[in-house]
Amino acid sequence: MTAYHNAVSPTAAARPSALVQALREGAVAALVMLGLSFPILLFRTDQGPSLQLVLTPRVGLVATLCALAFAARVLVHLNAVRRERAAAARAANARTVAKGAEAAPGAVARIMGTIGVPLFLGMAITFPLLASLAAGSLNGARYWIDLGILILTYVMLGWGLNIVVGLAGLLDLGYVAFYAVGAYTYALLSTTFGLSFWICLPVAGVLAAFWGIILGFPVLRLRGDYLAIVTLAFGEIIRLVLINWVELTNGGAGISSIPRATFFGIPFERGEGGFAATFGLPFNAMHRIVFLYYLILVLALVTNAVTMRLRRLPIGRAWEALREDEIACRSLGINTRNTKLTAFSIGAGFGGFAGAFFAVRQGFVSPESFNFLESAIILSVVVLGGMGSQFGVAIAAVVMVGGPELLRHLTFTKAIFGADFDPNDYRLLIFGLAMVVMMVWRPRGLIAHRDPSIVLKERKAISGSLVKEGNG
Amino acid sequence: MRWENDPILTVEHLRMRFGGLVAVNDLSFKVGRRDVTALIGPNGAGKTTVFNCITGFYKPNEGMLTLRQTDGDAHLLERLPGHRIAQDARVARTFQNIRLFSGMTVLENLLVAQHNTLMQASGFTLAGLFGLPGFRNAEKAAVEKARHWLEKINLIDRADDPAGDLPYGDQRRLEIARAMCTDPVLLCLDEPAAGLNPRESQELNTLLLSVRNDHDTAVLLIEHDMSVVMQISDHVIVLDYGTKIADGTPEEIRNDPRVIAAYLGVDDEEVEQIEAEVGA
Incomplete structure (x- = not known):
């Protein structure tokens, strides 16, 4: 502690001494590390061919x-x-620039609004083009566009859950149930009745919203931890029903050969009447993938647009008020149960849309895809992004879903840790570490400040420390 | 007495029990239309319990709470669900520990208070989603009303600041303004002057009198600050141990021996005298 105090004395002479201090501290830490790793890591012990001990020094590590x-x-x-x-x-x-200091978070928000969001959007729209340019050909970009689709699915799910968790402050640990309802709605309707994707998509959303109401009605009088546990249980119930109701859902084997999406009625196939022939293009299987990419991009952007719009309407303001103080809401004549139900069902509806998309993209659904880990990932996307922040959720989805994929490409780690080291094995460890670091560094998520829904004179960002998380 | 002739709220035989504790016992009183009525009494007398019964946060065990609108419509408050009391019977309240939406701006706080009006104008969100002109006009009117109250409580310059950033006294006034934005006929204030300095509590008096005079709203308040109670009340009701011990104009209450006894205690001789009478 004394070292800190010496280092931070705010005199001009303190500057070089701070660096020296830092280097000294670093040297101590490195020494401690050396002491610790000497007995544990320096030698790898193996059994030799005649059972003798073989020591492999790992100085590099x-x-x-x-x-x-x-x-x-x-x-x-x-x-x-x-x-x-x-x-x-x-x-x-403090006295002279009090105003400026207050405006600082607003300035950050403005810069992000003017540069960050359009940049992000532009990247998302041109992504297939960029990826195929980078890969050299459209077919070579398949992996990247698939990854883009996966990320956008989570962006959409995160935005859907953001309505429930971020705006209304209702902790929902079973969001994946609505995703499953949407996916199975499309899978069953299309395989049984041969309905097209474009009919099933709204049906899937409506059905999921309906299930949201069914679940919400008895459950939303619970608050905080209790609500979280019941929604968690609901997610498991849906999954177990999908496994055990074999006649309807084909159980754990899942439903396969789900019809693929069509370009508004024109199928993506070779030959007469296919997408390529109709538009006079040479056939390429990637057309479908690119179409799916833009489909999920549009679905996600619709989710975002509706959410942003709802936030500025009385219902959205009531959601946020509910998150801030439920008792005060009641005293102002807001029907808290109905307000929570709308948040729950609209959030669920977007989960249903995403589910239908998931089914049409995979062509196969099984209960395995809808386990608790999915709910946890979607929830961490929302929490990591900053509850209630649309842009933050998008960034968090990229980091959380794209990050683990990045691990596959870290080949240089093999040079350090040996040829049989696969960073992908440490995915969950790194995930956990990243969560801990985030919660220490930015407990309110990446974008913690709140944007007011209506402005009288001047738009100011609201510091996250004032915004409550809700306990409903 | 105005409150006897034209009461806006009639409380009859109110009784509220928590397990073995009887917090309010057979309490009856009337709140006059266009009166400022003060509910006073020592700590634990059951004042806040009465408030919670009136505003629907508790359901009383016994008793009837009748609210009469100007047009003669009557609402039985003990039968209405909590949010209906604010929406239909138009009773608004503030809280002893301030309950603002601290992460929302001052303006947003006042718009949330107009939720039911705006909800209707937005066609339960559908018309609002497409930005129909009817909703946009309603929203403009709501902002105008908020601006009116902000000017009244001197917070117009801080309209876009988060409510949690305001100093304590401003938060108290904002909570009153927020309650007034629901267009109440009866405004219940739980210790509005708690923690205010003398100048602020003077401003509060002016605000409350204007609520009564300009907005035709009856005010029912719980208060410990006697400078507020005695200056602005038309009618004072004194509670002790859940029962009413006095009811009248501020002058009557000031000189009532039972009230003085409840607040200050009784002389030793008096106790001896009564003990002798009962033969203890």
Whole structure:
């Protein structure tokens, strides 16, 4: 602690000494790391061919870890110093620039609004083009466009759940149930009655919303942890019903050969009447994939547009008020049960749309796709993104779904940790670590501030520390 | 007495029990239309319980609470669900510990209070979703009403700030303005002057009198600050241990021996005298 205090004295002379301090701290950390890794990591013990002990020295690994510890400690120390300095400077200037300091989060929001969102949107719209340019051909970009579809599915699910968790403050751990309802609605209707995707899509959304109401009606009088547990149970019930009601759902084997999406009636197939022939293009199986990409992009953008619109309507404001203080809402004459039900069912409806898309994309659904881990991932996308923030949720979906995929391509790790090291095996470990780091660094999510739904004179972002998470 | 002739709220034989504790016992009183009525009494006398019964947060064990609108419509408050009391009977309230939507702006707070009107104008969201002009006009009117109240409570410059950022006294006034945005006929205030400095509580008096005079709203308030109670009330009701011990104009209450006894205690001689009478 004393080292900190010496380092942060806000004099001009403190600057070089802070660096020296940081380096010293880093050296200590590296030494500790060396001491720890010496007995544990330095030698790999194997059994030789005649059962003798074979020691394989791993100097490179130990050196890497020590260097990492050193760098991490230096960075942490410098960051702490920088933050203390900034705090001291703020305190010194508090009177003169009080206004500016207050406007700072608003400025960040404006910059993000003017650059971040259009950039993100532009990337999303041109992604298939960019990917095929980067890969050299459309077929080569298949992996990347598939990944894009996966990410966008989670963006849409995150935006749907954001209505329930982020706006209305209702903790829903069973959101995947509505995803499943949507997927099975399309799977069953199309395989049994031969209905087309474009008819089934709205039906799937409506049915999922209906299930949201069915679940919500008895459950929404519960609050906080109790609501979370009941929604968790509901998610499991749906999955178990799908497994056990074999006559209807074909049980654990799932439903296969679900009809694929058509381009508004024109199928994506080779020959006469197919998409390629109709538009005079050479046939390419990638047309369907690109179409699916744009389909989910449009679905996600519709979800976003509706949510943004609803936020500015009385119903959306009532959701947020409900998250802030349910008792005050009741005293103002808001029917809290109906308001919660609308949030629950609209959120569920978007889950249903996403589910129908999932079924048409995979061509196969089984209960395995709808386990609790899915709910947990969607919920962490929302929490990580910043509850209630649309843009934050989109970024979080990219990080959470795209991040693990990135691990597959980290070939340089093999050079450090040995040829049989697969970073993908550590996916969940890294996921957990990232969660811990996020919750320490930004407990309110990536984008923590709230945007007011209506403005009288000047738009100001609301600091996340004032916004409640809701306990309903 | 105005409250006897034209009561807006009549409380009859109200009784509220929590397990073995009788918080309010056979309480009857009337609140006059266009009166400021104060409900006072020592801590634990059951004042907030009475409030919670009136505003539907508790369902009383016994008793009848009748609210009469100007046009003669009567609502039995003990039979209405909580949100209907605000929506139909038009009773608004504030809370002892301020309950603003702290993460929403001051303006948003006042718009949430007009939820039911706006909801209807937005065609239960459908018309609003497509931005039909009817809804846009209703929203403009709602913002106008919010602006009116913000000017009244001197917070117009902070309309776009989060409510949680306001100083304590401003939050108290904003909560009153928010309640007034529901167009109530009866406004129930639970300790509105708690934690205010003398200047702020003077401003509060002005605000409450204007609520009564300009907006035709009866005010029922719980208050410990006697400077507020005695200056603005037309009618004072005193509770002790869940029963009414006095009821009258501020002057009558000021000199009532039972009220003085409840607040300040009784002389030792008096106790001895009564003990002698009962033969203890």
